[in-house]
Amino acid sequence: MIPPHGGQLVQQIIKDKEERNYWEKKSKELITIVLEEEQIKEVKNIARGLYSPLNGYMRKGDFESVAESMKLENGTVWPIPIALDIPDTLAKQVHIGRRIALRDSMKTLTAILVVEDKYKFNRKETAKKVFGTTDTKHPGVEELMTIHKNLVGGDILLIDNTKNTFNNYNLEPIETRILFTEKGWKTVVGFQTRNAPHRAHEYLQKCALEIVDGLFINPVIGKKKDGDYTDEAIINSYNTLIENYFNKNKVVLSILPLKMRYAGPREAVMHAIIRKNFGCTHFVVGRDHAGVSDYYDPYAAQNIFDKIPDLGIKILKYEDAFYCEVCNNMATSKTCSHNDKFKIKPSGTMIRDKIRSKERIPEEIVRPEVMKVLQEMKEVFV
Amino acid sequence: MKKLTIEIEDKEYTALEKRVKEKKEFDSVEAYVQDIVSQVVARLKEEEGGDDEKFSKEDEEKVKERLRSLGYLD
Numbered sequence: 001m002i003p004p005h006g007g008q009l010v011q012q013i014i015k016d017k018e019e020r021n022y023w024e025k026k027s028k029e030l031i032t033i034v035l036e037e038e039q040i041k042e043v044k045n046i047a048r049g050l051y052s053p054l055n056g057y058m059r060k061g062d063f064e065s066v067a068e069s070m071k072l073e074n075g076t077v078w079p080i081p082i083a084l085d086i087p088d089t090l091a092k093q094v095h096i097g098r099r100i101a102l103r104d105s106m107k108t109l110t111a112i113l114v115v116e117d118k119y120k121f122n123r124k125e126t127a128k129k130v131f132g133t134t135d136t137k138h139p140g141v142e143e144l145m146t147i148h149k150n151l152v153g154g155d156i157l158l159i160d161n162t163k164n165t166f167n168n169y170n171l172e173p174i175e176t177r178i179l180f181t182e183k184g185w186k187t188v189v190g191f192q193t194r195n196a197p198h199r200a201h202e203y204l205q206k207c208a209l210e211i212v213d214g215l216f217i218n219p220v221i222g223k224k225k226d227g228d229y230t231d232e233a234i235i236n237s238y239n240t241l242i243e244n245y246f247n248k249n250k251v252v253l254s255i256l257p258l259k260m261r262y263a264g265p266r267e268a269v270m271h272a273i274i275r276k277n278f279g280c281t282h283f284v285v286g287r288d289h290a291g292v293s294d295y296y297d298p299y300a301a302q303n304i305f306d307k308i309p310d311l312g313i314k315i316l317k318y319e320d321a322f323y324c325e326v327c328n329n330m331a332t333s334k335t336c337s338h339n340d341k342f343k344i345k346p347s348g349t350m351i352r353d354k355i356r357s358k359e360r361i362p363e364e365i366v367r368p369e370v371m372k373v374l375q376e377m378k379e380v381f382v
Numbered sequence: 383m384k385k386l387t388i389e390i391e392d393k394e395y396t397a398l399e400k401r402v403k404e405k406k407e408f409d410s411v412e413a414y415v416q417d418i419v420s421q422v423v424a425r426l427k428e429e430e431g432g433d434d435e436k437f438s439k440e441d442e443e444k445v446k447e448r449l450r451s452l453g454y455l456d
Binding site: 009011015075168171174175178179182183252307309310 | 437442
């Protein structure tokens with residue numbers, strides 16, 4: 001089994017009931033921070049080891065080192081700063097060594113944060129380094145520019161390890177690692193998606209599966225933009241695709257509750273590290289992975305892996321796939337050189353329009369069973 | 383920080399120097415060598431880390447039970 005990033009799978013979860021009760025009681029004396037849904041996801045991802053080797057929010061040294069050179073202070077590759085911002089009023093009350101109760105919007109105690117560092121950061125400078133732009137039209141920059149300038153770093157202890165989102169499809173790294181071992185998979189390819197599957201996705205997944213033991217389809221679930229597929233639509237359509245067109249023994253479908261930052265190449269590195277922590281030995285990075293608008297070169301997310309130290313997970317770089325009427329098959333520009341007029345390229349906009357209008361779509365673009373499921377759903381899009 | 387003087391082959395030095403000049407990622411060959419060493423040490427740490435010690439056999443059985451109940455395992 002591939003080692004987790006940094007060597008040790010982080011498990012910052014309080015499992016003992018008595019210990020949880022202790023913290024529930026103790027937390028009433030502590031300063032409380034109410035986290036938003038996306039922040040709750042982050043806390044749980046850290047505690048469950050998705051972000052190994054991080055076992056909490058970054059201290060200043062790591063934060064600055066990551067922004068500057070994509071490495072933690074100890075030299076381990078890490079692409080995106082992860083810290084908790086707090087308002088000025090709270091920053092005055094928070095001291096190093098103190099514990100903070102992190103609660104969700106229902107005031108449920110989610111985690112305890114042990115404050116190990118308190119610092120300020122420069123928003124513009126960080127945006128430029130991490131996103132490559134300070135343009136506030138970039139959604140990641142926009143968010144960064146609105147958060148508080150005060151950050152805290154320190155280890156977290158997860159108290160509430162419940163999975164409110166799609167419990168049946170929400171596996172943690174420790175679970176996928178055991179699952180892959182039980183299945184006898186020595187090599188596993190991770191596939192990231194935010195869409196219902198069309199034939200080009202299926203083609204890339206099957207190309208990748210041909211060279212490994214198992215395929216881990218890992219859709220990102222969470223905050224959406226208008227017109228995005230609903231989480232249910234993604235899960236239902238993938239279940240249908242796997243049921244009808246895959247060897248079910250060779251595929252695992254599980255969600256990834258994750259905040260998208262649209263940091264293009266840096267985010268692609270983070271996605272690869274997360275899949276490594278899930279136990280994947282390979283990861284598919286397509287054209288324009290985790291990008292938004294035209295902020296990044298379409299191949300930046302693939303090329304970045306040539307510029308950083310080897311992550312220990314093999315990156316499979318694929319071109320966009322299409323259906324070629326001459327080849328009578330799915331292909332990419334690497335495997336087919338026929339004239340463009342013979343190529344049917346899946347267009348997200350066209351597929352969405354056909355789903356809404358309940359019109360037929362060529363099966364060379366979307367499998368009919370998948371289309372049927374999507375067209376019969378009440379809420380396919382946000 | 384420990385200070386260490388090492389000798390490397392001329393052709394190795396030339397190859398590293400060429401890379402430093404071309405890629406402009408590092409200020410000097412020394413900085414490049416330091417980075418290579420830190421990568422190797424990070425990898426060694428990973429390899430030594432092995433399986434997670436915080437996870438007991440009992441925990442593993444619970445995970446397998448959940449995986450079976452969800453239909454991931456027979």
